[in-house]
Amino acid sequence: MSNFGELAGIHDIQFEDDTSVIRLRLEDKHRNHMGVAHGGLMATLADMAMGAAAHRHAQRPLVTVEMKLSYMRPGFGGSLVAKGRMLKKGEHLLFASCTIYDDKGQEALAALGTYMMVEELKG
Numbered sequence: 001m002s003n004f005g006e007l008a009g010i011h012d013i014q015f016e017d018d019t020s021v022i023r024l025r026l027e028d029k030h031r032n033h034m035g036v037a038h039g040g041l042m043a044t045l046a047d048m049a050m051g052a053a054a055h056r057h058a059q060r061p062l063v064t065v066e067m068k069l070s071y072m073r074p075g076f077g078g079s080l081v082a083k084g085r086m087l088k089k090g091e092h093l094l095f096a097s098c099t100i101y102d103d104k105g106q107e108a109l110a111a112l113g114t115y116m117m118v119e120e121l122k123g
Contacts, residue, residue, distance in 0.1 A: 008044055013052045020052035020084040026077070037075025037108070042100055043067070046111035049084030050096035054115045057086045058094055062115040065093065070110045077103035092116055 005011075009030065014021045022045055024030070032038045047064055055062050084098040093116055100109040 004044075005048055008041060010045070010048060013048065015052075015056065018053065018056075018085060020049045020056070020082075022049050022052075022082040022084075023079060024082075025079050026075070034074070037080055039071060042071070042075055042080070042109050043069055043111075045080060045082040045100055046084070046098040046109060047113065049082040049098045049100075050086075050111065050113040051084075051115060053084040053086045054089075054094040054096045054113075057089050058115075058117050060117045061120070062094065063118055063121070064113060065116050066114040068112045071108070072110060073102070073106060073108050075100070075102055075108045079103045080108065 010022055010024055026037055030037055030041050047067060051062060080100055082098055082100045084096055087095040087097055093114055096113045098111040099107055102108050
């Protein structure tokens with residue numbers, strides 16, 4: 001788990017077959033001024049879920065190249081569940097998807113992500 005994930009309160013990524021699953025109990029620090037899950041938190045969850053699913057297939061370090069997020073409804077309730085899947089692996093790029101559900105099982109966000117396999121990062 002990354003330090004950023006820990007900072008956001010994401011402590012564990014599980015796998016159910018080829019699907020990565022992140023469960024997050026929402027705290028006050030995760031909510032925006034309207035009391036629902038902050039959009040940036042939901043973007044982070046989607047990126048981490050898709051990245052975990054893609055990494056499981058790549059077995060190499062990955063970096064996020066692109067994400068498309070569709071917020072379908074506010075993140076209501078006390079928890080969110082992000083489910084990520086790898087869609088396709090190419091020579092250098094991997095494509096993944098994620099759906100985030102609220103605690104009533106309603107879809108709150110749909111995401112598509114592109115990840116690039118890298119050897120190492122150089123500054």
